[in-house]
Amino acid sequence: MTIKLMQGNEAIAQGAIAAGCRFYAGYPITPSTEVAEVMSRELPKVGGKFIQMEDEIASMAAIIGGRVGGLKSMTATSGPGFSLMQENLGYAAMAEIPCVIVNVQRLGPSTGQPTAASQGDVMQARWGTHGDHPIIALSPISVAQSFDLTVKAFNLSEKYRTPVILLTDEIIGHMREPIELPDFNSVEKFEQVVTESPETYKPYSNNGDVPPMAAFGRGYRYHITGLFHDEVGFPTQRLDEVEPWLERVNGKFERNADDILLYETDYQPGARTAVLSYGASARTARHAVKQMRARGEKVNLFTALTIWPFPETAVEALADSVERIIVPEMNLGQLALEVERMAGRRKVVRVNRANGEMVTPDMIIAAAEA
Amino acid sequence: MVDHILEAHHLTKQEAQIPPEDWFEANETLQKLRKHKKFPTIWCSGCGLGVVMGALIRAIDHLGLDNDQVALVAGIGCTARMPVYMDFNTLHTTHGRALAFATGLKIARPDMKVIAIMGDGDALAIGGNHFIHAARRNIGITALVVNNSIYGMTGGQYSPTTPVGMRATTAPYGNVEPPFPICDLAMAAGASYVARSTAFHALELDKYLSEAIANDGFSLVEAVSYCHTTYGRINKLGTAADMMRALKDTSIPKASYDKLSPEEQQANTKIVRGVLQRKNRPEYTQIYNLLVEQQTQREEIRPRNTGRR
Ligand SMILES: Cc1ncc(C[n+]2csc(CCOP(=O)(O)OP(=O)(O)O)c2C)c(N)n1
Numbered sequence: 274m275t276i277k278l279m280q281g282n283e284a285i286a287q288g289a290i291a292a293g294c295r296f297y298a299g300y301p302i303t304p305s306t307e308v309a310e311v312m313s314r315e316l317p318k319v320g321g322k323f324i325q326m327e328d329e330i331a332s333m334a335a336i337i338g339g340r341v342g343g344l345k346s347m348t349a350t351s352g353p354g355f356s357l358m359q360e361n362l363g364y365a366a367m368a369e370i371p372c373v374i375v376n377v378q379r380l381g382p383s384t385g386q387p388t389a390a391s392q393g394d395v396m397q398a399r400w401g402t403h404g405d406h407p408i409i410a411l412s413p414i415s416v417a418q419s420f421d422l423t424v425k426a427f428n429l430s431e432k433y434r435t436p437v438i439l440l441t442d443e444i445i446g447h448m449r450e451p452i453e454l455p456d457f458n459s460v461e462k463f464e465q466v467v468t469e470s471p472e473t474y475k476p477y478s479n480n481g482d483v484p485p486m487a488a489f490g491r492g493y494r495y496h497i498t499g500l501f502h503d504e505v506g507f508p509t510q511r512l513d514e515v516e517p518w519l520e521r522v523n524g525k526f527e528r529n530a531d532d533i534l535l536y537e538t539d540y541q542p543g544a545r546t547a548v549l550s551y552g553a554s555a556r557t558a559r560h561a562v563k564q565m566r567a568r569g570e571k572v573n574l575f576t577a578l579t580i581w582p583f584p585e586t587a588v589e590a591l592a593d594s595v596e597r598i599i600v601p602e603m604n605l606g607q608l609a610l611e612v613e614r615m616a617g618r619r620k621v622v623r624v625n626r627a628n629g630e631m632v633t634p635d636m637i638i639a640a641a642e643a
Numbered sequence: 644m645v646d647h648i649l650e651a652h653h654l655t656k657q658e659a660q661i662p663p664e665d666w667f668e669a670n671e672t673l674q675k676l677r678k679h680k681k682f683p684t685i686w687c688s689g690c691g692l693g694v695v696m697g698a699l700i701r702a703i704d705h706l707g708l709d710n711d712q713v714a715l716v717a718g719i720g721c722t723a724r725m726p727v728y729m730d731f732n733t734l735h736t737t738h739g740r741a742l743a744f745a746t747g748l749k750i751a752r753p754d755m756k757v758i759a760i761m762g763d764g765d766a767l768a769i770g771g772n773h774f775i776h777a778a779r780r781n782i783g784i785t786a787l788v789v790n791n792s793i794y795g796m797t798g799g800q801y802s803p804t805t806p807v808g809m810r811a812t813t814a815p816y817g818n819v820e821p822p823f824p825i826c827d828l829a830m831a832a833g834a835s836y837v838a839r840s841t842a843f844h845a846l847e848l849d850k851y852l853s854e855a856i857a858n859d860g861f862s863l864v865e866a867v868s869y870c871h872t873t874y875g876r877i878n879k880l881g882t883a884a885d886m887m888r889a890l891k892d893t894s895i896p897k898a899s900y901d902k903l904s905p906e907e908q909q910a911n912t913k914i915v916r917g918v919l920q921r922k923n924r925p926e927y928t929q930i931y932n933l934l935v936e937q938q939t940q941r942e943e944i945r946p947r948n949t950g951r952r
């Protein structure tokens with residue numbers, strides 16, 4: 274155990290190495306570049322590999338290829354690059370290839386404000402690639418959590434054979450905080466274990482939620498495709514083959530919600546107001562709640578760490594217990610849409626800022642008083 | 644497997660030349676085809692793609708490679724459907740991105756033979772950037788580009804290799820864009836092995852493919868083929884057999900080309916078949932792995948301070 278002063282982006286890179294990531298492919302972009310820089314320096318020391326690809330489309334493709342070859346893989350980017358990654362991100366979801374995609378959000382659309390923070394990619398993280406698909410997105414609120422959630426992202430990606438997006442932002446990414454680094458050997462790592470023989474192995478078996486994935490070149494010769502496929506991976510259009518697969522893939526997170534949905538609650542009995550937030554805005558939310566409580570008000574605080582899938586049941590329960598939920602976000606109201614969906618007739622008050630500045634505690638307090 | 648097809652064509656197994664059940668076991672090269680399920684192919688009958696696939700299988704067989712050691716990575720298109728029929732580690736990716744996926748795979752498994760199979764649109768339009776960068780890095784991947792001068796799978800739109808003046812469904816008045824010479828592009832970008840042949844010259848293709856796969860660095864084999872269904876029809880080039888024959892009549896071996904005078908070479912419109920480039924350049928994963936070795940050794944001397952200060 275050692276205490277260090279570190280940036281969020283650096284903590285992500287360290288978390289990745291601790292989680293067993295041994296391949297990074299990326300393309301530089303502010304405000305994510307430090308992740309690549311640290312990975313290029315650290316990976317070779319642990320026998321890992323780094324490559325700077327020709328663009329983000331290639332980066333996303335390369336990490337999928339790397340994982341197919343057996344290395345836990347990651348890329349990091351920001352808005353414009355995240356847009357370019359979408360097609361192959363969908364491929365990873367379709368072909369069930371574990372990988373981690375870090376998006377250090379900056380202000381968009383387009384080139385926007387490269388050095389300004391934002392939470393504008395919440396919906397893109399969910400629906401950016403075409404077609405219905407399962408996806409996990411985690412959002413850290415501190416440097417220490419950047420490390421922890423990166424480890425978690427790798428473990429969830431392996432356990433559920435899915436791309437996992439670490440949806441952080443410029444503030445958390447560039448902020449420096451003290452962090453206690455664990456001994457990397459002691460960090461829990463999920464490893465795929467294939468017990469079937471090559472003769473009976475079905476890479477997309479619908480028997481159970483997640484069939485283990487065999488890496489290429491280990492005797493399990495099989496087919497991986499972005500087309501609809503059957504249990505052995507071959508393209509198919511037969512409904513009797515496609516439907517069980519659709520059911521399994523699109524339901525695999527729901528059936529394991531307790532394991533995937535991470536959030537922190539700090540509730541006060543009798544509270545009529547709740548503040549729900551995530552990422553950098555959750556830091557403001559904490560501050561505002563502290564001030565309100567100091568004045569004797571009762572407030573519930575909900576911090577979503579798993580953003581996708583959205584923690585529906587927990588938010589529904591929160592809504593049942595209060596009269597209104599305040600949702601501060603550095604965008605024009607994205608996760609608020611989900612909160613509204615769960616809130617029934619309770620009031621959802623959006624507090625938004627999409628100009629590169631943080632939401633302030635005063636804005637949240639004013640919303641609570643309105 | 645094929646009974647319904649035979650029925651539709653009123654053919655017996657014998658007439659259709661369907662091999663007997665034990666044929667796969669009897670034929671060693673065919674062991675590399677996937678048994679069960681995946682046949683017949685999606686390709687139009689008469690398409691040159693089958694010939695190219697045969698050449699690839701023979702090339703791998705000739706090198707005596709273990710099936711487990713070979714990975715086929717493809718993009719999207721008629722050509723890119725090839726891997727599904729062969730009994731290797733097969734990765735069918737997104738349009739244009741085969742080489743980018745293959746790059747990650749090769750880095751993870753430098754010991755494997757990674758072969759990227761692409762159409763002309765796949766490799767040079769949407770995938771053009773990955774193509775030149777894979778060649779520049781000289782990463783140990785064999786790129787097999789089947790050049791049929793058209794987007795076959797989407798029904799015959801012009802591609803970056805459609806000759807000027809030829810028609811396509813999106814060039815109804817004739818193509819006005821000059822085509823890419825695929826091999827020249829790869830040579831300029833740094834590929835360490837570049838060769839070209841055609842679907843007619845199947846055995847020549849075998850040879851070039853096995854040389855390409857044996858080469859440590861980035862190899863390109865351009866297999867000139869045809870698409871009688873789209874390009875052939877819209878340009879009135881005849882049947883598959885006519886187009887196959889044309890490959891013979893409109894191509895010359897490099898040895899003959901080299902004997903031409905500079906003026907004759909300048910005026911040459913025939914496809915030049917042969918090995919066009921062999922370059923001794925360091926292969927990317929080998930160089931990178933040297934770096935990894937150095938760094939890990941250093942770390943062994945001065946342990947990484949994850950637990951200690
Ligand atoms: C991103 C994307 N754009 C477009 C397509 C549609 N598409 C599929 S195959 C293809 C072209 C195929 O042409 P080529 O690569 O020459 O292969 P061929 O079918 O001729 O073998 C296109 C445009 C796609 N699948 N993905």
Ligand code: SF4
Nearest residue numbers: 686687690721795870
């Ligand atoms: S459309 Fe053209 S390229 Fe595709 S299978 Fe048919 S003949 Fe071959």
Ligand SMILES: [Mg+2]
Nearest residue numbers: 762763793795
């Ligand atoms: Mg083509």
